[in-house]
Amino acid sequence: MSDKIHDRAEQLIAQERVEGISPADHDWLSAHLQDCAQCANHARHTEHALRGLRTMAIPMPTGLASRTQFRVQLRLQEMREREPKRRALWLACVVSWAFGIVSAPYVWRLFQWFGERTGVPKLVWEVGFGLWWTIPALFFVIVVFMEKMRQSSESELTRKSK
Ligand SMILES: [Zn+2]
Known part of the structure; x- marks a missing residue:
């Protein structure tokens, strides 16, 4: 599989959480996630990080979303x-x-x-x-x-x- 396909999957994973994706994209993504362990792993990490962001219960920063959360909290504390x-x-x-x-x-x-x-x-x-x-x-x-x-x-x- 080419890198472009994984890039597209990664982008769709993020987009799905933020603004939603079309049913066609959703079908394509779930098909890809079944075949590709790497992207499936990424999707799990994103899901995990976002869940933590919502509940604010992540003890240690893991993944990108919680790094953002960490930065936001730092900024708030600073202010x-x-x-x-x-x-x-x-x-x-x-x-x-x-x-x-x-x-x-x-x-x-x-x-x-x-x-x-x-x-x-x-x-x-x-x-x-x-x-x-x-x-x-x-x-x-x-x-x-x-x-x-x-x-x-x-x-x-x-x-x-x-
Ligand atoms: Zn992939």
């Missing part, structure tokens, strides 16, 4: 783990911003005092105060930027692993 971390980052942003607002009058006075003490021109310590204010904004931008970077490198990784 669950990341969610609180991201929330903590946003919380840190908000807190630093709130702290910036609350502390602004004190910081203004501190800069003013420092300016008067050292004789630094008013414009300079005013700019210094302005820069103080940009710190939370900078922090925010860095967090967003890092998140973007990680996302793009991650999608690259998943592309490569395919």
Whole structure:
């Protein structure tokens, strides 16, 4: 038997599970599975793996479908783990911003005092105060930027692993 016939059988096995096949294809496939131990074995493995996927009861990854299941579970777990971390980052942003607002009058006075003490021109310590204010904004931008970077490198990784 040529490889093409086995390829066709393999494709029909997968297709039968996903979208269904025509009665003619079904007849051809069952005839082939009776003659061909290799493809019959493949069909059994696919059936077994898919049954496991439905019941989520496979203890160890066997076969292609359960490898996919494994990857999906890994991904879900990853996302669950990341969610609180991201929330903590946003919380840190908000807190630093709130702290910036609350502390602004004190910081203004501190800069003013420092300016008067050292004789630094008013414009300079005013700019210094302005820069103080940009710190939370900078922090925010860095967090967003890092998140973007990680996302793009991650999608690259998943592309490569395919
Ligand atoms: Zn075959």
